[in-house]
Amino acid sequence: MLRFRVATPAPIEMAAGTRIAYRLRIRGVPVRWQSEITVWEPPVRFVDEQRRGPYRLWSHEHTFIEQDGGTLCRDVVNYAAPGGPLVHHLLVGPDVRRIFEYRRETLAELFAQT
Numbered sequence: 001m002l003r004f005r006v007a008t009p010a011p012i013e014m015a016a017g018t019r020i021a022y023r024l025r026i027r028g029v030p031v032r033w034q035s036e037i038t039v040w041e042p043p044v045r046f047v048d049e050q051r052r053g054p055y056r057l058w059s060h061e062h063t064f065i066e067q068d069g070g071t072l073c074r075d076v077v078n079y080a081a082p083g084g085p086l087v088h089h090l091l092v093g094p095d096v097r098r099i100f101e102y103r104r105e106t107l108a109e110l111f112a113q114t
Contacts, residue, residue, distance in 0.1 A: 007032075016040040019051065026054060026095065035060075056080040073107060075100060 006012075007021040014037060022033040033053035040046050043064055050058035057080040065072040077100075081092035 014040060014046070027091070054082075056082055075103070
């Protein structure tokens with residue numbers, strides 16, 4: 001799908017102000033992306049914002065809520081794609097939905113209760 005990889009050398013010390021570089025492919029096109037952690041409040045939440053990349057705007061809040069003996073992971077993303085509403089409707093919106101569906105499925109597999 002995205003062939004997403006972190007380009008910043010490990011270990012990455014997470015904190016407000018940390019910048020992380022990524023390399024990925026969107027529909028086969030190589031893209032460099034850099035995000036900055038703008039809010040770091042473990043274990044409750046953190047926010048990353050695009051500093052360089054394919055979107056005009058990308059702000060992603062991750063929250064972690066204790067619920068029913070487990071943790072509810074919630075994502076709120078505000079983004080704006082280049083190309084306007086038609087490009088968003090046909091390309092970007094479906095891609096973003098697939099990204100977060102993959103994330104949901106992966107988290108469910110990783111943390112499945114037995």
